[in-house]
Every structure is written in structure tokens, then in C-alpha cells.
Amino acid sequence: MPGFFQMLMKRKEVIPIVGIMALAATGSSSVAIYFLFHKNDVILNKTSNPEPWERVNPSKPQKFVTINQKWKPVETLEMVKSMTKDK
Structure with a gap:
């Protein structure tokens, strides 16, 4: 890393590009x-919630x-749904 910062100090015109790229990556x-x-479209753990569509509130718009x-x-x-829940 010291070589990177030394290169930035020698070529100061590269500093804005490096800053913009770091901001974009972050x-x-x-x-x-x-x-x-935080979104319901992606499920990482299927064991705790195997049927995520059961939690969707029909009175709340999803659009x-x-x-x-x-x-x-x-x-x-x-x-x-009531017929399949009894089994």
C-alpha cells in the first residue's frame, strides 16, 4: 500500500478518479x-421460511x-390454502 499512496502523491491528477471509483465500489x-x-425477493435461508409467499399480506399492495x-x-x-393447511 505505501507504493499506491506514493504514486498518488506523484500523480495528483489520479486522485479524483480513485475517489470516484472507491465511492462507486462502496x-x-x-x-x-x-x-x-432487506428485500423479500431473495431468500438466503430456506429452512427457516420454506414458503415465503405465505407471509404476503393480501391487503397490502405489492406494487x-x-x-x-x-x-x-x-x-x-x-x-x-385452508384445505392444504389441515394436512
Whole structure:
């Protein structure tokens, strides 16, 4: 590493590029980690939650933008879900 910092001190015009690349690498890494642990689309541990679609609230919209739309549970789906839960 001392060679890297000595090269930066000799060529000061490279400092902004190195700073921008470090910021981009840090940002992309943090976004990847955020989406791995905080979004429901990616499942890392299937043993603790084998059926993640069972936790979805049907009254809460899953879209980014919902305009004048009412969410209600589907009766047929609820009937099938209750029939399969008993077994």
C-alpha cells in the first residue's frame, strides 16, 4: 500500500478518479448487501421460511404505485390454502 499512496502523491491528477471509483465500489457493495438482507425477493435461508409467499399480506399492495385499487383476498385461494393447511 505505501507504493499506491506514493504514486498518488506523484500523480495528483489520479486522485479524483480513485475517489470516484472507491465511492462507486462502496455504493454498489452496500446496495447489494441491502437488497440481499432487506428485500423479500431473495431468500438466503430456506429452512427457516420454506414458503415465503405465505407471509404476503393480501391487503397490502405489492406494487410500487397503486392508483385507485382495492386489495382483497381471493376466495378460491383462501379455500385452497385452508384445505392444504389441515394436512
